[in-house]
Amino acid sequence: MTFAIRDGRLVDPEGNPFLSLALNHVDETNLKFPRNRDIWRERYGSRERWIADGAVADLRNWSFNTLGWTQEYVAGGWGEALDWFGDPIDLRHSTPWSAAELRGAGIPYVAQVPVMEIEDWNGHPAFRPLDPAHGGDDFAVWCDYLARSIAAEHADSPDLLGYFLVDIPAWLPHASGADFAELRGLDPAERDRRLYDVASRYYETIVTAIRRHDPDHLILGDRFNGNKGIPEPVLRAMAPFVDVLSVQYFTEPTQESRTQLRDDLARWREQCGGKPVIVADAGNWTPTELNPHRTGCADHAERGVDYGAALDALLDEPWFAGWHWCGYVENTGGRGWGVKDPWDEPYTDLTDAITEHNRRALARYGKD
Numbered sequence: 001m002t003f004a005i006r007d008g009r010l011v012d013p014e015g016n017p018f019l020s021l022a023l024n025h026v027d028e029t030n031l032k033f034p035r036n037r038d039i040w041r042e043r044y045g046s047r048e049r050w051i052a053d054g055a056v057a058d059l060r061n062w063s064f065n066t067l068g069w070t071q072e073y074v075a076g077g078w079g080e081a082l083d084w085f086g087d088p089i090d091l092r093h094s095t096p097w098s099a100a101e102l103r104g105a106g107i108p109y110v111a112q113v114p115v116m117e118i119e120d121w122n123g124h125p126a127f128r129p130l131d132p133a134h135g136g137d138d139f140a141v142w143c144d145y146l147a148r149s150i151a152a153e154h155a156d157s158p159d160l161l162g163y164f165l166v167d168i169p170a171w172l173p174h175a176s177g178a179d180f181a182e183l184r185g186l187d188p189a190e191r192d193r194r195l196y197d198v199a200s201r202y203y204e205t206i207v208t209a210i211r212r213h214d215p216d217h218l219i220l221g222d223r224f225n226g227n228k229g230i231p232e233p234v235l236r237a238m239a240p241f242v243d244v245l246s247v248q249y250f251t252e253p254t255q256e257s258r259t260q261l262r263d264d265l266a267r268w269r270e271q272c273g274g275k276p277v278i279v280a281d282a283g284n285w286t287p288t289e290l291n292p293h294r295t296g297c298a299d300h301a302e303r304g305v306d307y308g309a310a311l312d313a314l315l316d317e318p319w320f321a322g323w324h325w326c327g328y329v330e331n332t333g334g335r336g337w338g339v340k341d342p343w344d345e346p347y348t349d350l351t352d353a354i355t356e357h358n359r360r361a362l363a364r365y366g367k368d
Contacts, residue, residue, distance in 0.1 A: 003108070005162050005243050010276050012108075013272025019365040020108070020161060020322030021358050022068030023282055023339070027094045029176055030329040031074065031344055032128055039344050047101075052189045053135055054344070055328070056105050062339075062351055063358035066161060067109040068324040069223070069281070070097040072331060076121070078212040085228075085353050088175040099153035105186035108159050113142065113150055115206050120168045120175070120225050127174075129181040130201045133270030140205050147209035155214035163210060164280070167227035168248055171199065179280045192233055199237035207241040213320045216301065218243040223280040232306060235272040244321060245272050253306040258313040278322030282310065285337035288330060294337060304353025308360075323361075325354075 001013035013020040028050045031040040048134075059067065076091030094293035102109045108345050117126040130139050154160045175177060178316075182198050183191050207219055221242035224230045245268060251257040284303050285294040297303045297328040307325070314320040330338035339354065340346050 001098050001158065003218055004031065005276060008274065008276060008319065010244070017363060017365060018065075018319070020050050020066045020278060020324070021361065022066035022110070022122050022322065022324035023059055023062075023064050024070075024329055025072040025331070026067065026070050026097075027072035027074075027326035027328070028054075028073065029094060030342070033342070034341055036344070043344065044111075051101060051105060056107055058155050058328075058340075059117070062091075062355045063362065064325075065108060065362070066322070066324070067097075067105055068103065069110060069112065069164060069167070070093070070102075071112065071167075073121075076123075077366065085175060088123045091121040097206040099150070103154070103157050103159065106159070108161050109168050110161050110162050111150060111154050113121070113146055114187060115146065115165050115202070115208065117171070117207065118166060118169045118174070120140055120228060120314035123176060123192050125170060125174055125176060125178045127178050127180045128204070130198055131182050139201075140209070143206045143209035144212070145273065146206070147213045149221045151210045151214040151217075155215065156255050157217075159311055160217050162220040162243065163214075164246065165206065165222045167223050168228070169222050171195065171231050172229055192231065196237050197232035199234040203238045212339075220244045220278065220280075222246065224250050224268075226261075226268075229260075229308070230268050232271050235268055239273040242337045243275065244276045244278055245269055245275040246280040249279055250281075250283060251310055253284060253302065253309075255309070258310050263315065265314070266317070266319075274319070276321035277314075277317075277319050278324065279314070280322075280324050281326050282323065283326035283337060287340065287355050288337075290342055291330065291337070300347040300349040301353070303347075304350045304357075307350070307354055308357040311357055316362060338340060 002014060005058055010018050029070040030049060044054055072094040073091050074094050077089045096112050180198050183194055186194060219242045221244060224247045247265060249261050251261050269275055269277050271358055284296050284297055286297040286303055286305050287294055297306055311323055327338050329340045330342050339351055
């Protein structure tokens with residue numbers, strides 16, 4: 001038995017409604033800077049102990065029920081082009097957890113399938129051709145390699161929620177000007193017409209490969225960049241192949257912004273045929289000791305209030321399936337936010353609120 005979609009709702013292997021509450025970017029190297037590595041050595045001393053006694057214990061204590069996207073942003077020009085249409089940024093990310101680590105955590109988790117290096121945050125994207133007419137003969141071979149190297153290791157896991165594909169892929173034009181060979185040189189209207197065919201080949205090829213090695217687990221799809229937008233041809237193209245609509249979406253701490261989140265998700269959901277929706281990355285920040293330039297919320301207590309208000313904006317929607325939060329230990333190498341400070345101590349004004357909001361959400365979810 002696996003997690004599944006039943007009557008349009010996400011259910012656990014026993015068939016019960018499941019609201020995936022996850023913490024993203026859970027990476028121990030945030031505790032290995034010169035300023036804090038002694039804390040890691042004294043508290044954990046090994047990756048195995050950090051996973052069990054740190055990461056997983058924290059998730060459970062704060063009433064998260066899912067280990068989210070584990071890769072962490074570790075370097076690059078964060079904040080230089082957050083509208084995603086300006087000069088390209090180039091971010092670097094950590095290595096995700098191994099299959100053995102994910103399976104050994106003893107908590108529901110997601111797996112990552114890096115189909116293409118076409119992320120909006122990638123300053124040097126590699127838009128390789130998909131159509132054999134444009135030199136894309138090897139795309140299916142590549143997808144089968146990914147599937148047998150990744151999906152084959154998770155196929156019998158009872159804890160796998162499903163497979164994410166690419167993190168914020170540039171289905172809208174990339175800031176660098178790069179694009180798929182099949183779409184280069186086209187005017188915007190013609191690009192939209194051809195985009196459906198390109199996206200269809202992409203989703204059909206990778207999902208067919210995954211299903212060859214794991215016919216049962218969910219395909220969570222790309223983690224779309226909701227703050228940039230999602231083109232309708234791509235949503236229509238994914239509909240026959242992907243089980244869940246997954247969207248990153250970072251709101252302002254205002255009711256207007258939260259309402260826009262709900263309305264955008266509802267519209268995109270309809271465009272892809274009525275899929276359940278996971279908010280694959282969401283977050284907020286406030287000035288901290290090592291990141292005083294971060295603005296948004298006044299303090300961590302306000303972050304906690306905003307967490308609950310944003311969650312509440314979606315909680316009563318029948319299509320709402322997951323809320324995955326960014327991030328774990330405050331990253332002083334770039335991102336500048338977390339639910340723990342750089343010395344591995346929780347921001348309790350935030351984590352106490354998160355715990356209460358998570359418990360309340362899980363109690364309400366699935367009830368009339």
